[in-house]
Amino acid sequence: EVQLAQSGTEVKKPGESLKISCKGSGYIFANYWIAWVRQMPGKGLEWMGSIFPGDSDIRYSPSSQGQVTISADKSISTAYLQWSSLKASDIGMYYCARVDTSGGDSWGQGTLVSVSS
């Protein structure tokens, strides 16, 4: 069974750094794109970017470029989303999703990020 296990809730202050993770299991991690999606309270969903762990090909949304860094370590089947300096506007639930055009995407359970002084 394909599973994506995300790291737990984070409570941070503005200006702090953060790295959240998404560990895949039940499939060959290197062979599928992983996307990161943000869901803000009371607002819609926003794609932030995607990574292909096999060769670390990364695509960012225009609004996320330069704001976050996406990476992956295929040796431990884990993808990451990181910030060097959080802003209050970065709050939200962050999901990772395995992109599978032939069988349906699989989503992680989400990581809640709270940023407050």
Next chain:
Amino acid sequence: SYEVTQPSSVSVSPGQTARIPCSGEVLAKMYVRWFQQKPGQAPVVVIYKDVERPSGIPERFSGSTSGTTVILTINGAQAEDEADYYCYSASDTNWVFGGGTKLTVL
């Protein structure tokens, strides 16, 4: 940027058919997925490639398409189907989401 629209809410009685439309010009060019989201749970894809149903998803869920509109249909909706439903399309360089529809079964 592409826009994809869904009704904010749909209500049906148990056993009735629920239909949730998703419209947008981009949908004529890209396959649509639908996911179901219940409070505190991970999203679950119920339809992909416009009309395909992943293994494990009940047969009462189906998808259809006509030009720039796709429709998620739940035949014989059950109380357990009450959730938020989102349509989305994804490519290597862009994902587009609908605003979500809250399905109430009462």
